[in-house]
Amino acid sequence: MFGWILGRRGRHGFDLTDWLSFGFLGLGVVLMLGPVMWLVLSSFKTEAALQEYPPKFLPLVPIEVQVDGFEQPLQLFTITAGEHAGRELAQVRRIGLNAQMVDPANPSERLNVAIGDRDALREFGVATENYTGVFERFNFMLYFWNSTFITVVATVLTVLFNSMAAFALAKYKFTGRNAVFVLIIATLMIPPTITLVPLFLVISEMGMVNSHWGVIWPAIATPTGVFLLRQYMLTIPDDLLDAARMDNASEWKVYWKIVLPLSAPALAVLVIFSVMWRWNEFLWPLIVLNRSEVFTLQLALNSFQGELQTSWSSLLAMTVLTLLPITIVFAFLQKYITQGIAQSGVK
Amino acid sequence: MLKTLATQAYDGAFNLFERPMLALQRLFGQSRIAWVFLLPNLLIFGLFTFLPIILNFVFATTGGDRILLADRPFVGTEHFASLLDCESYFDPNSCHRDLFWRAVGNTGWFVLMQVGFMILFSLITALILNRDIVLRGFFRAVFFYPVLLSPVVVALIWKWILQRNGVLNAGLEGAGFGTVNWLLEADWAFFWVVFVSIWCNMGFYVLILLAGLQSIPSDVYEAAEMDGTPRWRSLWRITLPLLMPTMLVVMVLSVIRAVQAFDEIYVLTGGGPGSATTLLIQYIYDVGFATRPRLYGLAAAASLLMAGVLFVLTMMQLAATRKQSGDN
Numbered sequence: 001m002f003g004w005i006l007g008r009r010g011r012h013g014f015d016l017t018d019w020l021s022f023g024f025l026g027l028g029v030v031l032m033l034g035p036v037m038w039l040v041l042s043s044f045k046t047e048a049a050l051q052e053y054p055p056k057f058l059p060l061v062p063i064e065v066q067v068d069g070f071e072q073p074l075q076l077f078t079i080t081a082g083e084h085a086g087r088e089l090a091q092v093r094r095i096g097l098n099a100q101m102v103d104p105a106n107p108s109e110r111l112n113v114a115i116g117d118r119d120a121l122r123e124f125g126v127a128t129e130n131y132t133g134v135f136e137r138f139n140f141m142l143y144f145w146n147s148t149f150i151t152v153v154a155t156v157l158t159v160l161f162n163s164m165a166a167f168a169l170a171k172y173k174f175t176g177r178n179a180v181f182v183l184i185i186a187t188l189m190i191p192p193t194i195t196l197v198p199l200f201l202v203i204s205e206m207g208m209v210n211s212h213w214g215v216i217w218p219a220i221a222t223p224t225g226v227f228l229l230r231q232y233m234l235t236i237p238d239d240l241l242d243a244a245r246m247d248n249a250s251e252w253k254v255y256w257k258i259v260l261p262l263s264a265p266a267l268a269v270l271v272i273f274s275v276m277w278r279w280n281e282f283l284w285p286l287i288v289l290n291r292s293e294v295f296t297l298q299l300a301l302n303s304f305q306g307e308l309q310t311s312w313s314s315l316l317a318m319t320v321l322t323l324l325p326i327t328i329v330f331a332f333l334q335k336y337i338t339q340g341i342a343q344s345g346v347k
Numbered sequence: 348m349l350k351t352l353a354t355q356a357y358d359g360a361f362n363l364f365e366r367p368m369l370a371l372q373r374l375f376g377q378s379r380i381a382w383v384f385l386l387p388n389l390l391i392f393g394l395f396t397f398l399p400i401i402l403n404f405v406f407a408t409t410g411g412d413r414i415l416l417a418d419r420p421f422v423g424t425e426h427f428a429s430l431l432d433c434e435s436y437f438d439p440n441s442c443h444r445d446l447f448w449r450a451v452g453n454t455g456w457f458v459l460m461q462v463g464f465m466i467l468f469s470l471i472t473a474l475i476l477n478r479d480i481v482l483r484g485f486f487r488a489v490f491f492y493p494v495l496l497s498p499v500v501v502a503l504i505w506k507w508i509l510q511r512n513g514v515l516n517a518g519l520e521g522a523g524f525g526t527v528n529w530l531l532e533a534d535w536a537f538f539w540v541v542f543v544s545i546w547c548n549m550g551f552y553v554l555i556l557l558a559g560l561q562s563i564p565s566d567v568y569e570a571a572e573m574d575g576t577p578r579w580r581s582l583w584r585i586t587l588p589l590l591m592p593t594m595l596v597v598m599v600l601s602v603i604r605a606v607q608a609f610d611e612i613y614v615l616t617g618g619g620p621g622s623a624t625t626l627l628i629q630y631i632y633d634v635g636f637a638t639r640p641r642l643y644g645l646a647a648a649a650s651l652l653m654a655g656v657l658f659v660l661t662m663m664q665l666a667a668t669r670k671q672s673g674d675n
Contacts, residue, residue, distance in 0.1 A: 053512040283609055
């Protein structure tokens with residue numbers, strides 16, 4: 001019944017190398033997904049549980065009970081030693097090394113227990129307040145909006161400008177075309193990390209320091225995008241364009257109504273790349289955006305983790321929320337993303 | 348509903364530009380309109396790529412901590428001289444800019460380790476994924492998933508695992524070993540920087556290598572099988588030689604990336620402890636932006652030196668790519 005999981009497709013038999021392969025892949029799955037799973041599990045733990053060492057695998061919360069005569073719910077303990085050993089008692093308050101406790105079944109009698117003699121009772125429980133706290137205290141929506149704004153605007157402009165340039169390079173014959181193409185491809189050789197200082201001058205001269213546009217503009221003329229789209233547009237037959245021109249279509253109409261729709265597969269690849277690039281970008285925003293109200297999610301995460309009083313519970317929840325959008329996109333478009341990358345060789 | 352909305356937006360954008368584009372077409376004629384299509388892209392390239400390249404030389408030859416060029420006095424090759432001022436290039440302590448040479452040394456080690464082990468693991472993974480196994484798509488996706496995560500998220504995931512009271516130390520202690528302050532001990536911090544960088548980049552190279560493996564025609568293997576060639580021998584004599592062009596591209600690509608590594612390392616260790624994990628880009632960022640006074644000139648000079656190295660590496664990539672397409 002479970003033969004399929006062991007067998008190789010279309011063949012019979014399962015030899016040593018197959019076991020080794022699956023062993024390796026299994027280890028790979030643990031190593032690749034384990035850390036992310038651990039992050040997600042941890043993000044549901046209370047701050048107290050996060051401080052615990054050694055850490056528990058599942059998020060656990062202390063059990064609290066409502067006891068007659070007390071307004072607040074009381075935390076439940078099991079007593080491990082002393083005269084009340086074996087009983088389950090609720091703690092009223094702690095006084096020094098002793099705890100004043102009551103039996104929930106008999107609330108009128110106060111019992112004294114040494115704090116070393118009791119063990120907190122816990123149950124599986126999810127600390128959703130980590131997540132709500134991120135929204136209430138950390139202005140998460142603002143950073144989320146900043147990141148989304150940059151990603152969406154930059155992607156729209158990238159696709160528009162790159163496809164216009166690719167259209168010109170693929171579908172027109174004019175003097176200087178090859179020179180322009182070589183010039184654009186040559187910029188592939190100049191990674192943005194090389195020109196940080198002068199680019200910062202350009203951006204500050206244009207008054208775009210601490211502005212999202214300072215992150216958006218330098219990023220949108222990607223040589224990768226132009227190259228990708230040009231190669232695709234070359235496969236669109238010129239006859240199609242000429243037929244439209246016969247019908248008096250303007251060049252703009254040819255581009256917008258014929259070439260763009262036909263390039264949809266290549267455009268989709270570029271959209272996915274652009275979203276990934278902009279959402280995850282770190283170094284350039286780190287230089288341009290210095291005020292916390294314009295921070296992207298990545299910058300906000302980085303600045304919180306750098307603060308002395310980092311509360312891991314909020315930080316972990318925020319990290320999970322940051323990786324969530326990309327994970328959802330990947331879950332749905334996994335096939336297209338991997339194909340697009342394998343075919344174009346860019347990331 | 349959503350679809351009609353998208354269509355409306357698409358048509359709306361068309362109408363918005365139709366008249367001005369038509370006017371431009373009348374003005375320039377049908378073929379020179381191409382320049383109009385090129386213009387936005389070229390303008391951005393010019394302003395944010397080509398202009399900065401030229402300005403980089405201006406910055407590298409001027410001093411002071413002001414960003415405006417008019418406020419910057421000309422200093423000639425002073426920055427380059429100070430960066431290259433060393434008694435021995437093998438001993439950072441003998442250098443005027445010792446931190447720069449530490450960063451150069453770290454980057455060299457990092458590139459060697461990261462690229463070497465990453466390609467080894469990527470190759471093994473790709474070879475296994477290339478077998479006719481079930482759930483291949485799932486495994487491929489799992490190995491690729493970390494590539495999509497942002498460097499900050501990657502660094503925080505590992506920081507949480509590696510922290511003093513983290514799950515790794517707890518596991519080690521549970522198994523009877525001692526605990527280590529992973530990110531505060533120089534050698535371990537460097538190890539984890541390499542490890543994490545492999546973790547979050549490997550999937551990309553697995554994909555490329557897998558595509559390369561799948562382009563090897565299967566009849567070569569069938570012929571070998573008919574001749575009774577053992578499997579390890581056909582791996583050594585058929586697979587690896589035929590994969591060589593892809594390997595070459597992967598190697599150069601990963602070296603170029605590794606030289607520029609910054610994001611996840613900066614968040615994971617901040618370059619520390621001390622300067623144990625400070626790489627070149629972080630040095631440039633530190634002297635140019637993070638510390639005051641901002642030494643823009645020194646940062647520009649350092650990035651020009653790095654650009655020289657990258658230029659040579661990219662040339663190698665182009666040569667490799669050309670060789671590959673020539674072979675096919």
